Amino acid sequence: MRLTDFWSRMHRHFGEAYAESWAKDYVIADLDGKTVEQALADGVAAKRVWRAVCTVVDVDPKLR
DSSP states (O other): OOHHHHHHHHHHHHOHHHHHHHHHHOEEGGGTTEEHHHHHHTTOOHHHHHHHHHHHSOOOTTTO
8 A cells, every 4th residue: 555545634634633633542452552743753654654554443344
């Protein structure tokens, strides 16, 4: 998954403004206790990060 696709999905699910805030603040256990922003900065694959997001929020199946 490309990073642009990841952010597109985040924006579609959370909305333009809230996606950035959520990615910065919400800690996900499946990402070793990191936020989305931290995991991506540490080089975790966007696909793995997206799957982790999908485990903690009810994402529309079309976006999974």
